[in-house]
């Protein structure tokens with residue numbers, strides 16, 4: 001069986017993926033399955049998408065040689081700076097592409113789910129840009145703890161619906177967005193925020209984010225004389241920034257891949273979001289994948305200090321790549337992520353999103369050769385997390401003494 005960056009025609013990556021949707025969405029999903037590749041591959045789409053990535057998002061994002069970090073870890077470390085994109089994370093690469101797709105399919109109303117609010121902001125942003133109606137579903141708990149992102153969405157003209165079912169977090173927001181889609185299948189386009197959901201969403205999102213590794217190829221060639229690194233390191237929630245980072249290197253066995261998922265309080269506790277360590281096969285939000293669930297199949301609440309990694313599932317591409325051993329997956333606990341966030345801040349002057357700090361924490365768990373070239377994706381900036389960093393400086397080790 002092939003384990004690559006693309007699913008088969010039914011949307012399966014190995015045994016994971018597919019499209020498990022209610023009857024009423026069947027037509028919507030099959031329409032999208034038939035439309036997405038011709039749209040993405042059209043010259044018209046590519047011209048518009050590329051122009052917006054360049055002039056609106058600010059791409060290419062820099063590949064930055066982190067000299068002090070390199071010295072500390074005894075190798076050459078480059079940071080892929082997705083934190084410098086417009087709206088402060090990689091999410092906009094995807095929302096720009098999906099809104100163009102929605103327009104080409106004649107849809108007039110956009111819905112999206114959001115956890116920390118980053119995908120909500122990225123969606124509200126492109127809706128403002130295109131003058132389209134935007135409704136965002138967000139767990140009530142997240143509405144309260146991510147207040148500034150809620151204000152940003154409102155300022156951008158989006159309607160934010162606080163979701164009061166279940167634990168009132170990301171997973172419930174996804175369910176509510178799917179429910180809304182069932183009620184408005186004709187005019188509504190659902191912009192999914194990560195490499196999750198029913199086929200074709202994982203493939204759409206991975207293709208939109210694959211611009212990250214497309215740029216890495218020429219940036220590495222320019223900086224190191226070869227177009228591949230020895231290591232790629234990224235954090236995973238649903239898996240989109242990681243999918244983009246590894247997309248063009250999955251078949252290249254010279255490249256080792258390390259993904260950092262959120263361990264929360266630890267994988268041997270009930271307070272974790274480490275789906276690839278603790279999950280078992282099941283169905284969540286339209287896809288067969290690894291899911292954190294009870295013995296009788298109830299989805300468990302995910303727990304992590306990082307709202308953007310707070311998801312009890314994982315994209316099917318990553319479930320497959322981890323299961324076949326192509327990727328090495330590390331669970332990074334809250335305290336390790338906080339410490340690593342401070343480390344990058346103090347050593348390179350870059351405050352990373354707490355999600356991205358999970359990737360930084362992986363560096364101290366890997367063994368590098370002095371000649372190794374390591375690329376670490378900084379998925380987002382940490383402005384939204386400054387309060388959390390300061391409230392937890394007791395976890396920052398030697399960096400917490402101030």
Ligand SMILES: *Cc1c(COP(=O)(O)O)cnc(C)c1O
Nearest residue numbers: 194237238239240241355379380
């Ligand atoms: C949403 C988010 C993530 C997690 O999502 P993926 O789809 O796994 O990339 C990671 N980092 C930041 C900054 C985010 O906003």
